[in-house]
Amino acid sequence: MSRLMLLTCQLLVAVVALAVWQFLTTVPVFGRILLPPFFFSNPIDVGSQIVKWFSSGVIWKHLIITLWESLLAFVIGSVGGVLVGFWFARQPRVAAVFDPYVKMVNALPRVVLAPIFTLWLGLGIWSKVALGVTLVFFIVFFNVYQGVKEVSNTVLDNGRMLGMNERQLMRHVYWPSALSWMFSSLHTSVGFAVVGAVVGEYLGSAAGLGYLIQQAEGVFDVAGVFAGMFVLSAFVILIDMGVTLAERRLLVWRPAAAEGRG
Amino acid sequence: MANTAQPTAVALGDATVAFRVAGDRVYTAVEKANLSVAHGEFVAIVGPTGCGKSTLLNVAAGLLKPASGSVKIFDQPLAGLNRDAGYLFQADALFPWKTAIDNVAIGLEIKGAPREQALQRAEGWLTSVGLGAFGNRYPHMLSGGQRKRVGLAQVLIRDPKILLMDEPFGPLDAQTRQIMGNLLLELWNADRKAVLFVTHDLEEAIALADRVVIMSAGPSARIIGDWRVPLPRPRDISEIRMEKDFHELHREIWSVLKDEVMKGYVQSTQAEAS
Secondary structure, three states, X not given: OXXXXXXXXXXXXXXXXXXXXXXXXXXXXXXXXXXXXXXXXXXXXXHHHHHHHHHHOHHHHHHHHHHHHHHHHHHHHHHHHHHHHHHHHHOHHHHHHHHHHHHHHHHOOHHHHHXXXXXXXXXXXXXXXXXXXXXXXXXXXXXXXXXXXXXXHHHHHHHHHOOOOHHHHHHHHHHHHHHHHHHHOHHHHHXXXXXXXXXXXXXXXXXXXXHHHHHHHHOOOHHHHHHHHHHHHHHHHHHHHHHHHHHHHHOOOOOOOOOOOO | OOOOOOOOOEEEEEEEEXXXXXXXXXXXXXXXXXXXXXXXXXXEXXXXXXXXXXXXXXXXXXXXOOOEEXXXXXXXXXXXXXXXXXXXXXXXXXXXXXXXXXXXXHHHHOOOOOHHHHHHHHXXXXXXXXXXXXXXXXXXXOOHHHHHHHHHHHHHOOOOOEEEEEOOOOOOOHHHHHXXXXXXXXXXXXXXXXXXXXXXXXXXXXXXXXXXXXXXXXXXEOEEEEEEOOOOOOOOOOOHHHOHHHHHHHXXXXXXXXXXXXXXXXXXXXXXXX
């Protein structure tokens, strides 16, 4: 299939889906409307809601808040995951002691932590950042841990025979290996940072995309809910494209980059 | 051939290597090995698979400590890693996240050489292994033979006094092996380092080395034979295989090696069956 053909087909799917949606919510079939607009809204209302958000500029504030929360969650979670991952991998005894607790915390559905974080950190951005951090941290932590553990013995021995001391082994062998594992889970961890931010906002906040959706839902503004969902997925797709670009640059040495291990 | 004024490069005295396996059982890989490599001498170790050739090499490198016996490098007892040795591994040992030229330069950089200078010399080494134009490729973009060339440059740039090689050309196809063998001899001829070369290929060993050492099948492998190779240098290893002297020596050594190879084969199949 040529590129143009593919693009046409992809567009066609969207057009058909929107048309069916519009049809079922506005045109009566056998005397009744199959999808009541009160519950399902319709594409035109949703579209005009999105246009209104962007033309009036309200959406930017919420987008920037969500972006900021996701970014902070990603950075803090990643730095923490890298440090602890390295530490545990290089100190098997520490890892063994903490192992059951790490598993326990990781097994916990993170959403239940949201109320606690709101209680501790208030309704501002930090409670959302905290929720995102708990999600991102474990992904990065497990990947870095694995990355340091799975360094090939031959490569390590080669480093030693070339005269590397422990510090140089860290820099030239362990660190790049751990980073490659971390980058390969980049899509997952960035995705989770956004999930943390939006879920946090949804559960209690004063701004952000999650807040927008929750507000609309609160007043049965279904068009608003759908509009929020569309903006959110476009937002995530944009971020994901950015991650793909970063990955292509950073993992150029890998035979098949973009092969996820998250 | 060896320069008598120089101390022996590698001397193993009654070296025994044992591993602890499954609780209290001890597996003796190599028993009382006596081996010496003179300064500038090219020694090949040949033996059946699993006989502990690589173990012996790791002992000389300081990566393994013998359970008993002595290891001397230039008459000094070896403690820790052998800093005089360069090691060419059988498996891929290049740093996959570094380009070919960075892989070669790293040996100098960690010694504190300025990056510019290290890169310049790495460029020179890449050229002498025939990869001058491949400096910015990552290892996965190179063929197996090219990776071995980079590995050779990576080891040689540090100018080690001893070269330890663990079936370095094992994974390559027959033609590439010959080309690599000739390249190795050419580079070695320039400054004649002491070489300890492990292989399971007797022909390769005779073609390359000054001395061929034969090991028995493991466990408790011993050194059971030591032959001088009187073939003249410089050699072309694809030509030298046609010569009469080569064949006679090959037949003589093979008569000893054959039994061990069979023993090793039987043991390995039994080990798999049990």
